[in-house]
Amino acid sequence: MPMRSSQYLLSTKKETPASAEIISHQLMIRAGMIRKLASGMYTWLPSGLRVLNKVTNIVREEMVRAGALEILMPMVQPADLWQESGRWDEYGPELLRLNDRHKRDFVLGPTHEEVITNLVKREVSSYKQLPLNLFQIQTKFRDEVRPRFGVMRSREFIMKDAYSFHLTQESLETSYQNMFRAYCNIFERIGLSYRPVIADNGSIGGSMSHEFHVLADSGEDAIAFSTESDFAANVEMAELTPSNSAPDAPQGEMHLVETPKATTIAELVEQFPVAVEKTVKTLVVKASDSCESDLIALLVRGDHELNEVKAEKLDQVAAPLTFATEEEIRRSIGAGPGSLGPVNLPIPFIIDHSVASISDFAAGANIDGKHFFNINWQRDVEPGESADIRNVQAGDPSPDGNGVLEIKRGIEVGHIFQLGDKYSQSMNCGVLTESGKHQPLSMGCYGIGVTRIVAAAIEQNHDKFGITWPDAIAPFNVAIIPMNMHKSHRIQEAANQVYNQLLEAGIDVLIDDRKERPGVMFADMELVGIPHQIIIGERNLDEEKVEYKNRRSGEKQLMALNDIVGFVKGL
RNA sequence: CGGUGAGUAGCGCAGCUUGGUAGCGCACUUGUUUUGGGUACAAGGGGUCGCAGGUUCAAAUCCUGUCUCACCGACCA
Numbered sequence: 338m339p340m341r342s343s344q345y346l347l348s349t350k351k352e353t354p355a356s357a358e359i360i361s362h363q364l365m366i367r368a369g370m371i372r373k374l375a376s377g378m379y380t381w382l383p384s385g386l387r388v389l390n391k392v393t394n395i396v397r398e399e400m401v402r403a404g405a406l407e408i409l410m411p412m413v414q415p416a417d418l419w420q421e422s423g424r425w426d427e428y429g430p431e432l433l434r435l436n437d438r439h440k441r442d443f444v445l446g447p448t449h450e451e452v453i454t455n456l457v458k459r460e461v462s463s464y465k466q467l468p469l470n471l472f473q474i475q476t477k478f479r480d481e482v483r484p485r486f487g488v489m490r491s492r493e494f495i496m497k498d499a500y501s502f503h504l505t506q507e508s509l510e511t512s513y514q515n516m517f518r519a520y521c522n523i524f525e526r527i528g529l530s531y532r533p534v535i536a537d538n539g540s541i542g543g544s545m546s547h548e549f550h551v552l553a554d555s556g557e558d559a560i561a562f563s564t565e566s567d568f569a570a571n572v573e574m575a576e577l578t579p580s581n582s583a584p585d586a587p588q589g590e591m592h593l594v595e596t597p598k599a600t601t602i603a604e605l606v607e608q609f610p611v612a613v614e615k616t617v618k619t620l621v622v623k624a625s626d627s628c629e630s631d632l633i634a635l636l637v638r639g640d641h642e643l644n645e646v647k648a649e650k651l652d653q654v655a656a657p658l659t660f661a662t663e664e665e666i667r668r669s670i671g672a673g674p675g676s677l678g679p680v681n682l683p684i685p686f687i688i689d690h691s692v693a694s695i696s697d698f699a700a701g702a703n704i705d706g707k708h709f710f711n712i713n714w715q716r717d718v719e720p721g722e723s724a725d726i727r728n729v730q731a732g733d734p735s736p737d738g739n740g741v742l743e744i745k746r747g748i749e750v751g752h753i754f755q756l757g758d759k760y761s762q763s764m765n766c767g768v769l770t771e772s773g774k775h776q777p778l779s780m781g782c783y784g785i786g787v788t789r790i791v792a793a794a795i796e797q798n799h800d801k802f803g804i805t806w807p808d809a810i811a812p813f814n815v816a817i818i819p820m821n822m823h824k825s826h827r828i829q830e831a832a833n834q835v836y837n838q839l840l841e842a843g844i845d846v847l848i849d850d851r852k853e854r855p856g857v858m859f860a861d862m863e864l865v866g867i868p869h870q871i872i873i874g875e876r877n878l879d880e881e882k883v884e885y886k887n888r889r890s891g892e893k894q895l896m897a898l899n900d901i902v903g904f905v906k907g908l
Numbered sequence: 909c910g911g912u913g914a915g916u917a918g919c920g921c922a923g924c925u926u927g928g929u930a931g932c933g934c935a936c937u938u939g940u941u942u943u944g945g946g947u948a949c950a951a952g953g954g955g956u957c958g959c960a961g962g963u964u965c966a967a968a969u970c971c972u973g974u975c976u977c978a979c980c981g982a983c984c985a
Contacts, residue, residue, distance in 0.1 A: 350919070350934090350935085351919090351934065351935080351946070352919060352920055352933095352934065352935090353920090354919070354920080355914095355919090355920070355921095355978085356977075356978055356979095358978090358979085375976095375977095376976085376977070376978090429983085429984085430909095430983090431983085431984065431985095447985080448985065479984080479985085481983090481984070482909080482982080482983050482984070483979095483981095483982095483983085483984095485978090485979090490984095496985095536985095537985095546985095548985095657983095660982095749985090752985060754985085782985090784985070818944095820943075820944055821943055821944090824943080853946095854942080854943065854944095854945085854946075854947070855943070855944050855945060855946095856943095856944085856945035856946045856947085857945085857946055858945090858946095859944085859945050859946085860945070860946050861946090863945095872944075874944060875944095876944080884944090
């Protein structure tokens with residue numbers, strides 16, 4: 338739809354609002370795309386909505402092309418469905434619960450597995466109706482602990498969620514691959530630099546899972562890439578194999594050292610002549626029922642970070658992973674968290690693979706204010722079980738054996754899961770097979786954060802003047818900027834002629850017919866990020882010419898007035 | 909939920925220590941000016957100082973409570 342700026346709500350701002358931390362949030366406010374209503378809740382203004390609708394249309398078209406059928410489910414859902422699936426108790430405070438006038442329990446839908454499973458259970462009764470893939474594009478609500486970064490992590494947001502239903506795992510895998518390709522098509526059409534990565538399933542359950550990330554420094558997730566292959570995984574999921582190298586031979590005798598001012602690895606390394614790679618951190622978490630102790634210690638090298646997703650998957654560790662309080666640690670170990678280590682540790686412990694292969698290392702003595710130095714496995718303490726429990730770091734070997742890993746930041750804009758029968762079992766959703774037997778269905782689920790894509794696109798496409806939209810999702814594709822249109826009939830005529838021709842050609846054009854100075858118009862059109870500008874001024878019009886300017890490259894060229902529409906149409 | 913900080917005009921902020929006419933920049937309105945990169949000048953409109961209570965002759969300012977927002981942390985498909 339074309340538009341005249343004098344009849345439009347441009348709502349641009351010169352100043353950056355204080356509360357906006359990241360560039361996309363700042364630019365979305367400055368360019369008049371969104372306004373905050375309350376924490377994590379935003380109104381979409383005309384320019385923002387134009388972009389959002391373009392993204393939505395691409396997502397919808399590609400989903401339909403991939404064979405999915407669009408439906409629309411209620412945003413408010415009855416609590417009994419959530420009780421049936423078990424997530425009423427599992428989901429926690431992120432699930433906004435509310436009552437109707439009869440005091441019946443409802444939730445604001447953060448996702449729709451329950452509703453769709455209930456629907457398919459009622460509507461589908463034969464294997465002949467499978468496979469089936471249903472999707473919707475709809476508002477979700479998650480009561481995030483800390484909404485931030487504008488629509489990047491808001492409480493209310495728009496999501497495309499699709500759910501597929503299958504008789505067999507093979508069929509599920511086919512649909513999963515199909516959705517994988519559809520997602521690639523979507524992000525390619527939008528014009529984003531993205532990567533699919535191996536991901537954790539989290540609380541949604543199931544087995545296989547990929548996230549789609551837009552690469553950006555401001556991303557909240559860390560992604561591990563191989564330098565040599567196309568391996569890519571969320572750092573949460575990137576595995577490490579134990580190194581084959583045995584620890585070096587002990588160099589010195591283990592000895593106890595007074596370390597009153599060292600309660601962290603950083604302090605220890607600063608105050609004593611020990612390399613951080615030769616230190617061990619001891620973290621204490623709640624143990625599971627299968628463990629004889631209430632608590633269990635996890636040991637990682639001083640320069641490594643515990644990977645909570647990996648740790649939680651260990652049999653001996655209670656899920657969800659819960660760190661012991663200082664009080665609990667003192668009660669069972671007799672020392673504070675700053676002085677723990679494997680020697681004389683009264684609770685069971687698991688060491689990271691990388692801890693198993695070091696020698697002459699330093700760790701707490703389980704006595705406040707004291708550390709052991711030159712600890713060696715076997716000689717001084719039994720190493721016990723080792724496991725992969727740390728985050729990968731840049732330079733670690735890639736899990737597929739090719740090259741080493743590098744770490745980049747990403748924004749999660751899509752996530753696909755093979756759910757299996759988690760919901761169809763608990764909610765009794767199945768069909769009769771060919772042999773007349775009742776069988777629960779296999780499910781896949783596939784999400785895209787539609788509103789988040791808009792913010793992610795800006796993180797990837799901006800410069801000092803404002804947004805540099807990819808053509809596919811720009812609010813307008815062409816801006817006409819007439820100089821002194823209100824004093825010159827020639828300019829007015831030329832501008833309107835170009836405007837009408839573009840209108841007829843079906844191009845999204847915005848003509849800036851405000852009575853503003855040129856500088857104001859240029860600045861606004863660049864802030865809003867319209868990819869192509871046509872500048873019409875007296876000087877060039879004397880020669881029947883206008884100027885074309887590319888927003889992204891800044892390139893300008895003079896063109897004949899009569900050629901400009903054809904030129905723009907060809908872009 | 910813990911820590912820190914902030915709520916004064918649409919936005920960004922000063923004023924609060926030392927209680928006494930509520931201010932500045934941007935934006936907005938009107939006029940003149942300027943006209944290929946956020947012009948200049950002048951005039952003007954707009955605020956129960958987050959809310960409630962207290963102290964005081966007098967509270968934006970001091971005290972108490974409360975709400976909201978932001979940042980850090982924990983949490984999170």
